[in-house]
Amino acid sequence: MNVIGLNLDSTDDLFKPSAYLTEAYLLNQTFRHSDSPSASPFNLAFNTKSDFFSWLEEEGNEMRVRRFGHAMIGTTNRDVSQVDGEQDVLEPYK
Numbered sequence: 001m002n003v004i005g006l007n008l009d010s011t012d013d014l015f016k017p018s019a020y021l022t023e024a025y026l027l028n029q030t031f032r033h034s035d036s037p038s039a040s041p042f043n044l045a046f047n048t049k050s051d052f053f054s055w056l057e058e059e060g061n062e063m064r065v066r067r068f069g070h071a072m073i074g075t076t077n078r079d080v081s082q083v084d085g086e087q088d089v090l091e092p093y094k
Contacts, residue, residue: 013052013064017041 020041024031031039037051048055056065 013068017045020044 018041024039024041024044026032028044031041031044038049042052042055043049046055048058050058055061056068
């Protein structure tokens with residue numbers, strides 16, 4: 001579960017906050033001028049005061065923290081020249 005985990009993590013935990021960019025940075029004066037990790041579109045999307053990593057460790061997010069871990073481990077050593085051990089996709093450009 002490497003790239004699949006990353007895709008699921010992105011579409012669930014990372015894309016949802018993108019819908020709150022306007023609300024967080026244009027409409028909310030507190031968030032607009034904050035550099036706190038607890039005042040971000042993520043916090044609005046998931047209705048939490050916790051930063052992302054603390055939120056992952058909260059009760060009820062066991063599946064999310066596991067999926068995030070798999071995504072990070074699975075994509076750590078990926079080589080852009082190979083796709084899951086198949087042929088070198090950059091060969092035509094060498």
